Amino acid sequence: MARLPVVRITAILGALLLVYFVSVIARPKVVYVDTSTNEIVHNYIPKDEDASIAGVSLGDVVREKLQNSFGGVSDPIKDPQKEAQLALAQIEQVKEDSAAEVKVVKDSNGNVIVPAPPAPDYIGKDKDIRATFVTLARNSEMYELIKSIRRVEDRFNRKFNYDWVFLNDEEFTDEFKRLTTSIVSGKTKYGLIPKEHWSYPEWVDLEKAAKSREDMKAAKIIYGDSESYRHMCRFESGFFWRSPLLDDYDWYWRVEPGIQIHCDLDYDLFKFMRDNKKRYGFTISIHEFEKTIPTLWEHTKNFIKEHSEYLAPNNLMDFISNDNGETYNLCHFWSNFEVADLNFWRSDAYRAYFDYLDKTGGFFYERWGDAPIHSIAAALFLNKDEIHYFDDVGYNHGVYTQCPLNPDFRFEHKCHCNPDSDFTFRGYSCGKKYYDVMKLERPKEWVDYQ
Template structure:
């Protein structure tokens, strides 16, 4: 059947238009094409090409999903039926650090807690002074709790050989391992790694926000971060991600692999082990600690679910490390210990980067590009020596896990 002349003209015109558009698209210069900003070889990771934004600078926005905010008096201080959940702000602090602790309290109260009035829980291996209690109570409208660390949680364990400990201190201090000679620092790292979650004062608490003396918070946060963790089934929230000194954790990964050999079923199928083992670093630090990249969550800021630290997996892992003695013979910090456990035993999707919470612990920053922030320069990572910028390993986390 022969088509009418008008239909043949229309078909020819359509073909011509299609050919013209195809030629124009094929000749578009690559520089005018913008890459999407999420993908890469891993979900949410970097592209191999140049992204159209730098994810370390574009830190605006707030966590997706429902946000619990102040409505009327639902977060009023000491309200019996408030919207608060079983959570606390937690700090291990000494009496002589009072002024530095007040600095941290002022910042967090101003930017967040004056709205939500979550309790503060202070821990000390010595009794708190009356002055410490009075001035910290005056710094908040929320409840304040003062707890003593039990001697059995703080003292050097009986299985630590004092002669070997002193030899190790002398050796690693000569290699420049920071704080190696301070016994109290080793005790603190051990307590923060595995003892704090066993304190009776926290037995009914599920979530905590760790706040240390002399830190800064820069951004107004108007949602309940604890309820957000609960609503989104998150286990751990971090802010800064750094490389550690390989000398300080030389045998941590070998001891971890020993533990895994006995408990292979403890490793979560959707883990972040690649993040723990990828040693992509600047040339002068292109080395691992016997298999561990040393990348870790900087745990002076952490918002976490205590259930993870109380799980059988973590308790057995911590006890294995504790018996190995590395908290004293080396300088295993709670940051790498927490990070390795989370990277191996937890679903990586349950770990969240709180990019919207501006924070500083000298010498590092997390500075969002957000109008709710003041007092820090957007995108700044450090105000210290230029080489410190190379200690940032957030891009490694984004590569394997994403930016959630």
């Protein structure tokens, strides 16, 4: 009988130990959540203070291994955090142009005229349209990129199944290929950028280029000291459209990591462009950082003097210049979203313009972006009615958002953007300028979102 209490005590202790081990096994992991998006961050690398809270000892060696294992060993070309900080700082510094006039068009009864939505007859894919998505990305951007792809597929491409071309200055990993192929509804193609398209041309003075990067870094210009960013801008300006993987296509839609599409797109944007004789489409227009392109316009004027035959008779010069071409007002289309005609970049006019600029070395002696170069070329070499503003996409990249202002439209197209974030008519945007030059009626709600 004396053994009974011992057995009971042993059983109780065993039960307590079992409960303890079960609780340890079932204990939830530490989960990191992005406070701005409420999305779980699966590859978050904790700071030291975060690691201590999580009960994890994270030394420098472990952190380095984690960073190197995140999709590859290379760093992304762009730094979204730096871009956002600089963009917000510049927006705060902008003052509205006091000379801008409010232009509201009304009918005979005093009602504001609102542009009609796209005609429904563009719904459906035309098999004769040779179009693809194009993305320049590195392996380390894979997880950020697949979110962008998923958004584009859900909002648009699941209905049309267009192909997707991926380009990289390194070989894509098998993981990158498998994951992107699994979520793209069309065919996927992967290309390695030739070294001559991602390196210094022979005429560039490397010492002069290095000195320029040092000066820009000292001046705290974003990407001022980055060589890879300069290679990227030169590639997007003069070489992406030369990839053999694009030879089978006439149209492309550029998609970058980190972008969002807020609205359902129930019509074929490529078909719309073709049927309406449009050649360049955008969602956001903005002013460029002047310190990155101090001599770009002078070189452009010199090119025009030598090749006036390339100027379109009904061009959009008034959008990029306030004084008939004497100076550049810094307005450009934000090229991280483009739906455009590849044959425009393949044209004699654009090839000659790019080659002229490239020979000056400005991509490396300064920090020319592909966005102002694409925009200047489109504004000068295309007729203005060949350029289209997609006001129905609901597009976001970084701190800049294009969101349809009409509440009925947002409801019908299941938009999840906040119109308060729309950038179109804000002071640092070139949206007002574009609407005025193109003589477009502004949406009746615009006065509440400027």
